[in-house]
Amino acid sequence: AAGVIQSPRHLIKEKRETATLKCYPIPRHDTVYWYQQGPGQDPQFLISFYEKMQSDKGSIPDRFSAQQFSDYHSELNMSSLELGDSALYFCASSLSADPYNEQFFGPGTRLTVL
Amino acid sequence: GENVEQHPSTLSVQEGDSAVIKCTYSDSASNYFPWYKQELGKRPQLIIDIRSNVGEKKDQRIAVTLNKTAKHFSLHITETQPEDSAVYFCAASSPSYDYKLSFGAGTTVTVRA
Numbered sequence: 001a002a003g004v005i006q007s008p009r010h011l012i013k014e015k016r017e018t019a020t021l022k023c024y025p026i027p028r029h030d031t032v033y034w035y036q037q038g039p040g041q042d043p044q045f046l047i048s049f050y051e052k053m054q055s056d057k058g059s060i061p062d063r064f065s066a067q068q069f070s071d072y073h074s075e076l077n078m079s080s081l082e083l084g085d086s087a088l089y090f091c092a093s094s095l096s097a098d099p100y101n102e103q104f105f106g107p108g109t110r111l112t113v114l
Numbered sequence: 115g116e117n118v119e120q121h122p123s124t125l126s127v128q129e130g131d132s133a134v135i136k137c138t139y140s141d142s143a144s145n146y147f148p149w150y151k152q153e154l155g156k157r158p159q160l161i162i163d164i165r166s167n168v169g170e171k172k173d174q175r176i177a178v179t180l181n182k183t184a185k186h187f188s189l190h191i192t193e194t195q196p197e198d199s200a201v202y203f204c205a206a207s208s209p210s211y212d213y214k215l216s217f218g219a220g221t222t223v224t225v226r227a
Binding site: 031033035041042043044045048050055056058088090092094099100101102103105106107108110 | 145146148155156157158159160163165203207211212213214215216217218219220
């Protein structure tokens with residue numbers, strides 16, 4: 001079965017650079033969630049989209065923005081990168097028709113800011 | 115928002131013994147409680163979940179219980195094996211917060227051979 005795809009899997013950037021992370025949800029899934037997981041931390045919710053509209057926002061810095069496109073894939077744009085942005089970034093997708101909204105995680109993108 | 119607390123933060127058990135991890139949540143509207151196993155650098159892997167309409171669920175050596183009145187849920191792993199060593203996260207999801215997952219801080223489980 002198709003799973004959530006994230007690209008790139010690894011990304012190395014310098015401080016103050018920009019990064020774009022991509023997420024391709026499971027086919028027919030209409031909801032995407034982004035989570036950030038720092039070393040030794042639990043995943044923290046950043047932002048979510050349902051039917052191409054932002055549905056909720058968590059502890060996401062103003063330097064970050066995201067959107068969901070007509071094919072339901074999502075991109076997380078990160079500007080003015082800081083050392084503290086180094087983390088694993090997970091995307092998860094779900095089907096809004098599921099009353100419990102089970103989320104399926106992608107493999108993650110490891111971002112390292114030097 | 116939803117607040118999920120998880121205990122203990124570390125757990126060391128002898129192979130073959132049982133391991134129990136406990137979590138509490140704050141939002142009474144939460145209705146979905148997944149448990150994830152995560153190995154270093156990998157994605158959280160769903161190992162079992164429980165929905166608010168049941169009190170207990172079992173899958174081979176893994177079981178989860180839910181007490182909605184007390185707002186706590188627990189993971190039980192029996193007959194632990196070295197490959198059970200990992201970080202385990204509980205999470206809760208509520209329609210009040212757009213079903214985003216709120217995670218506990220994690221439990222590092224070490225199974226001693």
